[in-house]
Amino acid sequence: MRMPIMVANNLNWAASRLYLGGSGVDELDAGASPGGISIDSLAKARLLIVTGKGGVGKTTICGALSLAAQRAGKRVLLVEVGTKENISALFGADPLGYDPKPLTDGIDGMLLDPYLALQEYMVGQIKIKAVVRFVVENNVFRYLVGVAPGWRELITLGKIWVMEGLTRGKRDTRPLYDLVVVDAPATGHGISFLKVPKVVLDVLKFGPIKHYTKMVQGLLLDEKRTRLLIVSLPEEMPVNEALEIYHASRDFLKIPLGPLLLNCMYPALGGPGLESTLKKLERGNGPKLPSNSKELINANALKAAARAYQERRRVQLESAQRLESEVDLNVVHIPYVFTNRFDLDTLKRISGFVGGPFDAGEEDSG
Numbered sequence: 001m002r003m004p005i006m007v008a009n010n011l012n013w014a015a016s017r018l019y020l021g022g023s024g025v026d027e028l029d030a031g032a033s034p035g036g037i038s039i040d041s042l043a044k045a046r047l048l049i050v051t052g053k054g055g056v057g058k059t060t061i062c063g064a065l066s067l068a069a070q071r072a073g074k075r076v077l078l079v080e081v082g083t084k085e086n087i088s089a090l091f092g093a094d095p096l097g098y099d100p101k102p103l104t105d106g107i108d109g110m111l112l113d114p115y116l117a118l119q120e121y122m123v124g125q126i127k128i129k130a131v132v133r134f135v136v137e138n139n140v141f142r143y144l145v146g147v148a149p150g151w152r153e154l155i156t157l158g159k160i161w162v163m164e165g166l167t168r169g170k171r172d173t174r175p176l177y178d179l180v181v182v183d184a185p186a187t188g189h190g191i192s193f194l195k196v197p198k199v200v201l202d203v204l205k206f207g208p209i210k211h212y213t214k215m216v217q218g219l220l221l222d223e224k225r226t227r228l229l230i231v232s233l234p235e236e237m238p239v240n241e242a243l244e245i246y247h248a249s250r251d252f253l254k255i256p257l258g259p260l261l262l263n264c265m266y267p268a269l270g271g272p273g274l275e276s277t278l279k280k281l282e283r284g285n286g287p288k289l290p291s292n293s294k295e296l297i298n299a300n301a302l303k304a305a306a307r308a309y310q311e312r313r314r315v316q317l318e319s320a321q322r323l324e325s326e327v328d329l330n331v332v333h334i335p336y337v338f339t340n341r342f343d344l345d346t347l348k349r350i351s352g353f354v355g356g357p358f359d360a361g362e363e364d365s366g
């Protein structure tokens with residue numbers, strides 16, 4: 001069922017309405033604990049919104065989370081928000097479009113392009129597809145909607161709400177997807193992306209926009225259905241941004257937070273044995289190095305690399321500690337994977353590290 005909604009006041013012509021449809025609340029048990037969110041509550045979530053600074057691994061983590069959920073028997077929809085997508089390559093699948101299509105067994109993917117969401121709405125309203133396409137693809141139109149604040153976020157969140165509420169059929173009211181994973185825009189945009197419903201609700205006194213924004217916000221704030229997952233790298237700037245969105249979410253947005261994912265942690269290279277060997281090598285009384293000069297240079301380079309690796313790991317652990325001491329959340333460490341080919345197998349390996357939250361709610365921990 002589709003319902004009309006008025007969108008951003010500034011769009012005073014063709015784009016003045018969008019649809020939001022789908023069902024309302026579902027009947028999940030509360031899995032969250034007050035304050036920090038227990039890690040196993042992810043097993044019951046229906047919407048995961050993944051955010052973080054640009055390049056921290058949001059898309060990778062979304063893929064890994066989807067695989068973990070699929071292993072736990074869930075039907076997953078992976079949504080990349082924007083006009084370009086990176087997900088299909090990770091799965092070795094065909095490029096994604098606006099309509100969901102399989103990435104692999106049990107996981108569909110879609111590229112949520114806000115302009116296409118707007119077009120979809122307008123087709124629903126105006127009925128003549130060719131006219132709508134002409135208008136939406138027109139540069140002047142794109143400029144006008146490009147400068148209108150809020151519509152993109154609202155229509156994107158509206159479409160996510162629609163997808164979360166889809167049922168398998170008219171009579172079969174079971175959800176089409178057990179879990180929707182959203183690869184949200186990078187943090188700077190991510191905060192404004194998630195802020196719009198609250199701002200709209202604060203500003204508007206009444207009317208259809210208020211009514212339907214309330215439905216979208218109802219999903220975002222629902223502890224039984226939604227988790228915001230922040231991804232960070234164990235480095236100063238990404239940690240700063242992660243803390244920023246953590247505080248914004250806890251104090252202002254009020255979107256229930258899930259575990260924080262600290263991506264690209266260097267795995268321990270070796271135990272105390274390695275450390276003492278490195279020290280001996282540096283003092284020149286370690287194991288004999290090859291006498292051939294070329295190999296000697298390589299051996300020295302390797303020694304320096306091992307030292308740099310250890311140092312990098314030490315700094316990473318400091319960042320991790322800083323994050324852990326400031327957030328009241330589980331912080332899940334995800335290792336840096338050293339590989340020449342970042343493919344589905346790599347993604348499966350990473351999914352083993354994010355799978356705990358799903359497995360915790362299942363009989364079989366896979």
Ligand SMILES: Nc1ncnc2c1ncn2[C@@H]1O[C@H](COP(=O)(O)OP(=O)(O)OP(=O)(O)O)[C@@H](O)[C@H]1O
Nearest residue numbers: 053054055056057058059060186264335336337342
């Ligand atoms: N755990 C990991 N180990 C090794 N490489 C990783 C890991 N996670 C991500 N990467 C690599 O880091 C790069 C950035 O990852 P990704 O594209 O997932 O980040 P993103 O946050 O989605 O970026 P953007 O903000 O540009 O969308 C990619 O080359 C990816 O293969």
Ligand SMILES: [Mg+2]
Nearest residue numbers: 058059086183
């Ligand atoms: Mg990405």
